[in-house]
Amino acid sequence: MTRIVATGAGVLASPGTGREAFQAGLRAGGRGAQRVEGWALRPGAPDLAFRVADFDPKKFVAAAAVRRMDRTGHLAVAAAKLALADAGLAGPLHRIAVILGAGGAGVDTTSGFHRRLVETAGADPNPMAFPSTVPNAAAGQISIATGITGFNTTLVQTGASGEEAVALAAELLEAGRADAVLAGGVDEISLMMHHALGRLRGLSRTGCRPFDRAADGTVLAEDAGLVVLERLEDARKRGARPLAELVAYGRASSPARPLAYGPASAASAAMRDALARAGVAARDVAWVSSPANAVRGADARCAAAIAEVCPQAAVSSIAGACGESLAIGGVRSAASVAACAAREIPPTEGLADPASSLDHVRETRPLRGPALQHGAGTGGVDVALLWRTFE
Amino acid sequence: MSRPRILVTGLGLVTALGPDAETCWHAVVGGKCGVGPVDCFDVSPYPGKLGAQIRFPLPLPRLRPHDQRRLSRCDRIGLAAAEEALLDAGSPPMDDRFGVAVGAGAGGMVDAEGYHERFVREGAGTRAPLRNLYSFLPDATAEWIARAFGLTGPRATVATACSSSATAIGIGADWIRSGRADRVLCGGADALSRVTWAGFNALRAVDPAPCRPFDAARAGISLGEGAGFLVLEREDLVKGRPRAVFGGYGVTSDAFHMTNPHPEGASASAAIRAALADAGVRPEDVDYVNAHGTGTPANDVAEAKAIRAALGVGTKACVSSTKSQVGHTLGAAGGVEAVVTVLAVERGVAPPNVSTKDVDPACLPVDVVLGRGRELAIRHAVSNSFAFGGNNCALVFSSIAR
Numbered sequence: 001m002t003r004i005v006a007t008g009a010g011v012l013a014s015p016g017t018g019r020e021a022f023q024a025g026l027r028a029g030g031r032g033a034q035r036v037e038g039w040a041l042r043p044g045a046p047d048l049a050f051r052v053a054d055f056d057p058k059k060f061v062a063a064a065a066v067r068r069m070d071r072t073g074h075l076a077v078a079a080a081k082l083a084l085a086d087a088g089l090a091g092p093l094h095r096i097a098v099i100l101g102a103g104g105a106g107v108d109t110t111s112g113f114h115r116r117l118v119e120t121a122g123a124d125p126n127p128m129a130f131p132s133t134v135p136n137a138a139a140g141q142i143s144i145a146t147g148i149t150g151f152n153t154t155l156v157q158t159g160a161s162g163e164e165a166v167a168l169a170a171e172l173l174e175a176g177r178a179d180a181v182l183a184g185g186v187d188e189i190s191l192m193m194h195h196a197l198g199r200l201r202g203l204s205r206t207g208c209r210p211f212d213r214a215a216d217g218t219v220l221a222e223d224a225g226l227v228v229l230e231r232l233e234d235a236r237k238r239g240a241r242p243l244a245e246l247v248a249y250g251r252a253s254s255p256a257r258p259l260a261y262g263p264a265s266a267a268s269a270a271m272r273d274a275l276a277r278a279g280v281a282a283r284d285v286a287w288v289s290s291p292a293n294a295v296r297g298a299d300a301r302c303a304a305a306i307a308e309v310c311p312q313a314a315v316s317s318i319a320g321a322c323g324e325s326l327a328i329g330g331v332r333s334a335a336s337v338a339a340c341a342a343r344e345i346p347p348t349e350g351l352a353d354p355a356s357s358l359d360h361v362r363e364t365r366p367l368r369g370p371a372l373q374h375g376a377g378t379g380g381v382d383v384a385l386l387w388r389t390f391e
Numbered sequence: 392m393s394r395p396r397i398l399v400t401g402l403g404l405v406t407a408l409g410p411d412a413e414t415c416w417h418a419v420v421g422g423k424c425g426v427g428p429v430d431c432f433d434v435s436p437y438p439g440k441l442g443a444q445i446r447f448p449l450p451l452p453r454l455r456p457h458d459q460r461r462l463s464r465c466d467r468i469g470l471a472a473a474e475e476a477l478l479d480a481g482s483p484p485m486d487d488r489f490g491v492a493v494g495a496g497a498g499g500m501v502d503a504e505g506y507h508e509r510f511v512r513e514g515a516g517t518r519a520p521l522r523n524l525y526s527f528l529p530d531a532t533a534e535w536i537a538r539a540f541g542l543t544g545p546r547a548t549v550a551t552a553c554s555s556s557a558t559a560i561g562i563g564a565d566w567i568r569s570g571r572a573d574r575v576l577c578g579g580a581d582a583l584s585r586v587t588w589a590g591f592n593a594l595r596a597v598d599p600a601p602c603r604p605f606d607a608a609r610a611g612i613s614l615g616e617g618a619g620f621l622v623l624e625r626e627d628l629v630k631g632r633p634r635a636v637f638g639g640y641g642v643t644s645d646a647f648h649m650t651n652p653h654p655e656g657a658s659a660s661a662a663i664r665a666a667l668a669d670a671g672v673r674p675e676d677v678d679y680v681n682a683h684g685t686g687t688p689a690n691d692v693a694e695a696k697a698i699r700a701a702l703g704v705g706t707k708a709c710v711s712s713t714k715s716q717v718g719h720t721l722g723a724a725g726g727v728e729a730v731v732t733v734l735a736v737e738r739g740v741a742p743p744n745v746s747t748k749d750v751d752p753a754c755l756p757v758d759v760v761l762g763r764g765r766e767l768a769i770r771h772a773v774s775n776s777f778a779f780g781g782n783n784c785a786l787v788f789s790s791i792a793r
Contacts, residue, residue: 041515042515114586117585117586117589126593127594134778141649151643154551157546196527253545259524378528380543
């Protein structure tokens, strides 16, 4: 079996930019959500969002190119450059793949493009905006900004997009279609996505409190998270330092409607699939990194799956400090890699009164065993990634 | 490395030329053009007024009425082609060993636009019908297909614009090779939308006449809508009638420009070479290339260079673009053109370019098929799909009787 390791991670999320600053941010509980400004919200509507702090795209992108990208492109290119630097990876460029997950990537640009059509009766479409309406714009911009010419694709699966990308990356490495893969996810915030999540899932006015009895909805976030994955032999050959090992990935699908989750049994099936492929016993799982995001029904589903598969495991969700971006699975993957490298479980920020009897992590604690990362997509797709500290 | 052979055992195709693969194929080889006036929304503000619109009623999908109300036009086109492909494959067991890999482009955009127009006019407090929110999700079509037919194997929605469904086919085939699935339904669906219509017109990329791939006077694309799906099966499980061998695929990226192809087609050529290497096929044994062939000045000359670079300057392969007949179906194009390529391999006919009159000398000496289909024993065929972002995918299909 092909051993696959992560040799770098690039992340831009509310708690911090860059793997180590991000991990320190998680340890400190993040910076909290902020009020969004400039959005035409209906009176009294929730107005919180998690933004990437102090982000200057010009630090990562040539000034002329900055204008040709939307925010998703800026975040994705920055995360790619951070990940490549963290991994010390420079080439060969045609053997590096880029696999991005995108939940709603492009929605803000598409919404703006269509708004102008509505307001001008179709007469004045914006040619500059149109290329960024496609969900793969960010992956294309990464290729253009870095010169990477290998396999390049974008997967869309709402909350499982980031984990889907990492699973596909592992498949590409196993099949020899690339020697290194930048895999993860990116999503921006937009008034349209804010509106849609508000109608469909519920947004909180006070903050994101995953697993909490008082959870009253999630908080929208922008973020980008990418990990660099390689076959162990290749990483060794180029003298790279493995931060974590991706032992296995598992999937389960159920015939749910597009905006609905499958049953909790599908989530547990994905976790069991990953464990079986890894040859790891459920009782040995030390930590579950859960996608719980303070939407109550969805949190209960995540908790039920953990209770069924590995009730002894420590459990936390980074969404308390990061919010929900849909493709947050990229950031979650970066968090898993960082956690394995530092042997440290990040806590669930905002959790005061757990609604379940799981072993909830509320203060950073040591990681002493395999980490099981869950990504839950609507439409009935669950993905589980099994990571461990590289030995 | 020994790996299982993958056979194509089912085909489903819905385009402006017809509601099923057989009808479409006869129209394709007969030289029909599906590009004409468009009335599914107002195209009067734009220079390009022609497209390949589906004008026949779509069948009622196998979903409960509650679900049917939530379907976009794209979902309905996709469900029709998916059902045809599954029936064509002899309805093999539809279970958790059956994967679904779908390419998405504009997807449900034309339905989402209705919701979004109210969002623009009424503000964020709009109470527009929630059912139209489903159409915003590029993955909706894959979920409805999985739900309608009970396909609970691996699932993915690839969203790389015009190469989406070609890459979906490759990813689906890899699931069979790696043992994650026994069978995969793969391809894609897309529908005309105001956003893509306005966008390509704003980029001045639409030919006011039906598109003329590889013609010296070509002036851009014609947009279209449709769906194309394949059923792929591991060879030892096949009970039905195999149509062709899925050989392999390759995906690369230009690292050049968001909308313009690399002028030398360097990475496009690398994608074709990767696909041939994956399939174990020698470049000189390729007899037919179903080109990306959009009809834009930049694409066709770069693609001709890429084909020559990958297959050899002296290649005898016939080349044609199905887009001259069914338009550019964006997220569906790779699936639609894969179905046409499989039929070309199976029936021994190279499909034509229908509106092309004088082949651009810059695209020569590539042998462009003109007018009607040309009888040709096809051992191996390549289907190209390129996209915004500099995304390139090539698929290789081979004759069963090789």
